[in-house]
Amino acid sequence: MISKDITIQVPASASLQPAAILVQVANQFNSSVRIEVEDKQVNAKSLMGMLSLTFYPGESIKVITQGEDETQAMERIEHYLTTAQKN
Amino acid sequence: MKYVSNGHYKVKLQKIVDKFRLRCLTRDVNIDHIYIHQSDINRPALQFAGYFEQFDYNRIQLVGKVEYNYLKTHDEAYIREMTTRIFKAGIPCMIFTRGQVPNDLFIEMGNEYGVPVYSTPDSTSSLLSEMNRFLKTELAPRVTIHGVLVDVFGEGVLITGESGIGKSEAALELVKRGHRLVADDVVEIRRTNDDVLVGRAPDVTRYFIELRGIGIINVKTLFGVQSVLDSQNISFMIKLEEWNKDREYDRLGLEEKFEEILGKEVVCHSIPIRPGRNLAIIVETAAANFRQKRMGYNAAQELYDRVSRQMENREPDED
Numbered sequence: 001m002i003s004k005d006i007t008i009q010v011p012a013s014a015s016l017q018p019a020a021i022l023v024q025v026a027n028q029f030n031s032s033v034r035i036e037v038e039d040k041q042v043n044a045k046s047l048m049g050m051l052s053l054t055f056y057p058g059e060s061i062k063v064i065t066q067g068e069d070e071t072q073a074m075e076r077i078e079h080y081l082t083t084a085q086k087n
Numbered sequence: 088m089k090y091v092s093n094g095h096y097k098v099k100l101q102k103i104v105d106k107f108r109l110r111c112l113t114r115d116v117n118i119d120h121i122y123i124h125q126s127d128i129n130r131p132a133l134q135f136a137g138y139f140e141q142f143d144y145n146r147i148q149l150v151g152k153v154e155y156n157y158l159k160t161h162d163e164a165y166i167r168e169m170t171t172r173i174f175k176a177g178i179p180c181m182i183f184t185r186g187q188v189p190n191d192l193f194i195e196m197g198n199e200y201g202v203p204v205y206s207t208p209d210s211t212s213s214l215l216s217e218m219n220r221f222l223k224t225e226l227a228p229r230v231t232i233h234g235v236l237v238d239v240f241g242e243g244v245l246i247t248g249e250s251g252i253g254k255s256e257a258a259l260e261l262v263k264r265g266h267r268l269v270a271d272d273v274v275e276i277r278r279t280n281d282d283v284l285v286g287r288a289p290d291v292t293r294y295f296i297e298l299r300g301i302g303i304i305n306v307k308t309l310f311g312v313q314s315v316l317d318s319q320n321i322s323f324m325i326k327l328e329e330w331n332k333d334r335e336y337d338r339l340g341l342e343e344k345f346e347e348i349l350g351k352e353v354v355c356h357s358i359p360i361r362p363g364r365n366l367a368i369i370v371e372t373a374a375a376n377f378r379q380k381r382m383g384y385n386a387a388q389e390l391y392d393r394v395s396r397q398m399e400n401r402e403p404d405e406d
Binding site for chain 1: 096
């Protein structure tokens with residue numbers, strides 16, 4: 001299991017697209033991917049789960065991956081979350 | 088797997104004031120930073136009598152007629168001394184019930200120590216129990232589970248399983264069969280007392296289901312108000328799994344398996360998925376069977392009894 005605090009750069013969770021992309025990224029891996037914001041932890045492979053969280057660019061969220069490809073999963077998710085997206 | 092709550096919770100005093108319409112007597116005290124962490128409420132009778140051992144100063148202090156009348160039997164100096172000790176201890180607030188208007192001293196102390204003082208026309212014991220119930224819900228241990236919660240024949244069925252295994256499809260089919268959706272994908276569960284786990288959807292995703300390939304649908308607008316429910320107590324769990332031929336699945340249902348949610352054991356059926364299995368009818372039957380067991384009839388037990396009787400009737404002298 002890997003757990004990491006990541007400061008996010010993607011646009012606010014209020015827009016649907018970034019959350020949908022993150023869910024797609026998480027679904028490419030067999031490992032379980034969970035995201036924790038304040039006292040709430042959700043499955044990052046679930047769109048509804050991601051949309052029920054509130055976070056803004058510049059805030060830190062905790063990402064937890066667990067499974068055979070946990071390292072790659074963490075890398076890809078960190079890459080997505082920390083690379084500012086245009087449009 | 089154990090589902091545990093992370094952390095303990097607090098509720099803003101302002102929320103309690105609004106909910107119970109408490110009348111503020113200390114206008115100058117700022118309550119923005121005051122939170123309640125305890126669901127219990129203290130009636131400070133013993134403290135008025137001068138006994139301060141094990142004083143629950145972090146609880147809301149509720150002063151009823153008895154306490155206040157008792158205090159009034161003492162002289163001004165005594166009242167001042169006890170009140171100072173109570174306020175100095177760091178109580179979150181003090182509430183006078185039955186419309187009592189406290190001595191100016193309480194207002195003075197409240198302003199001095201930054202402790203708000205309130206008055207309410209409500210009676211002491213009913214306010215105490217209502218407030219206790221409210222705080223228990225607000226401060227209840229909670230956890231968010233990845234799953235679907237559906238009301239089936241009045242039983243809250245929590246369906247869990249890996250992403251993409253068909254939880255939402257099962258929920259949709261159940262809704263089409265006349266059952267009610269509580270939450271899809273994200274279920275917020277609170278343990279409001281020892282026996283009850285209450286599940287609901289986060290406000291943002293309430294009534295929505297995500298169907299892979301179709302997108303988001305709103306069950307309430309699509310199928311009507313009769314197809315949704317805001318919250319439901321969890322009766323049992325169904326865990327959907329890929330069919331694994333090396334795994335033993337329950338054939339009889341004589342023994343029950345449990346999962347622990349917030350420290351409470353919940354009956355859990357593991358159901359193997361194969362193409363063509365009608366999930367909705369399995370969930371429906373499980374719910375009906377759960378009800379029947381609770382009403383005192385256990386089909387597996389009866390089958391067991393019949394088999395035992397059959398054994399007894401066939402005595403060994405036969406060839």
